[in-house]
Amino acid sequence: MNKARHNKTNVIAAHAALIAYTLIALFPVFVIVINSFKTRRAIFREPLALPNADTFSMVGYETVLKQGDFFLYFQNSMIVTVVSLFFILLFGAMAAFALAEYRFKGNTLMGLYLALGIMIPIRIGTVAILDMMVATGLVNTLWALILVYTAQGLPLAVFILSEFMKQVSDDLKNAGRIDGLSEYRIFFNLVLPLVRPAMATVAVFNMIPIWNDLWFPLILAPAEEVKTLTLGSQVFIGQFVTDWNAVLSALSLAILPVMALYVVFSRQLIRGITSGAVK
């Protein structure tokens, strides 16, 4: 009896702590989004109130859509993220297959070489990367960003994918070899479909940092026509600091796509982290 009561208070305390922290985590997002739908006067008078018939206003969104080229920024971010993910997954899986499947001289060394980049941030080499992009004429193109993000994502991708590829059964691959499949067919037709869950994990891990990065767009591709959404909203907000409606609406618009991605992929992301893919 005593123990049961003790358990109940424990459960209530646990929920109280979690609800309190959830509120802390969500409060800023909530405040930004509700205020983006209010008139300027209401934003300042009642910052915590929901918009009602009197205070509802879309004026901020109108400014944003008129002044900023958010569709272009969104499109740029989309291209950079999707193409980088494609290369990370394709090249990463190919290299992981080579390391996991074949015994060759220098296998371990190659694995270590590729793993170096997991711990060392690519930003350290920024000065020389910019030099190189200027020399090759890639500066202010989306390709500069795609190349950098691909290089940045490869080490962890190779590491995670080769762990999973070691688990694919040898019998299956050998059966394929006996049937006369080339090594390429074995990789694309037999092994890749089996490691699809691991590929999804790698994709989700890389997606968010690429989408949110500010450093490389700022340095490698600051021109108007190649701005990503993150850089575009940063510049826009910097210019409209005093127009609170516009700033709040721009922030809400920047939150929207990431939240949509999160709703779609959160189960994959959380399963990826908790299944120990990064241990």
Next chain:
Amino acid sequence: MNSTQKPSRIKWHIFVFLAPAVLVYTAVMIYPLFNTLRLSLYSEVAQAREFVGLENFKTLFGDENWSKQFWNALGNNFWFFIIHMLVQNPIGILLAAILSHPKLRFASFYRSAIFIPTILSFVIVGFAWKLILSPIWGIAPGMLDAVGLKSLYAPWLGREAYALTTLSLVSVWQFVGIPMMLIYAALLSIPEEILEAGECDGITGAAAFWKIKLPLILPSIGIISILTFVANFNAFDLIYAAQGALAGPDFSTDILGTFMYRTFFGFQLQLGDPHMGSAIASAMFAIILVGVCIYLFAIQSRMRRYQF
């Protein structure tokens, strides 16, 4: 089997499979990394690149103007890291410990909700908190007023004494989800038998956490510590989004990332200097390398002994 053909055939496959990844990785990551280290030994003299040896480092550490900025940024960066270690990781562990309770309801809802700030970009986080803490808008003073603590309010981001700590806490708010998830995974992987054995000896509840679970998740705590270290020592975005490249007020929030950006790219009237920028990048590289080595050789190798 035609054994004469096989070795050469296999070699080609390996080559084709490895080539794209190794090429991109080497050309865009490893080569620029070492090239940056090399560039730190050069300087621009009369519009030509000239080898100057360790001159840039002499300036960085010896010249009063430069060294003051460097040590300021490094010290701030350490404070930034310490706050993460003291606030972010304990809160993450605590949340994970509560979440990992087997019969807790809505656990996946809490987990997903608490992780949301982590997926937002620094630009959103920086500006959102700047607005909320702003004295003009009045959300923060208004809320403190509601609980009778209005006297505690100060424009934290504008005061030299508080700005860095405030931004560190904003960063903690953003990233608490990562230690929470990793520790949560580690706690779930503890075998049930060990906990039951403890229960038989009368160790339950909080005692079970301190005496059984915590020692077993030490390796994961080591991993989140080194991840935090590396992430903090090349942080840039949050400070830049909230305070700009000048890392105001009066450089009180300047960390190595913003210092390197300013030096490399220039700001306002100061021209950018890629070679001094490389020197700062090299110093950052050295710091991160030392941290990673301490982790690999001193912490991780010692911890393995406690694993099953």
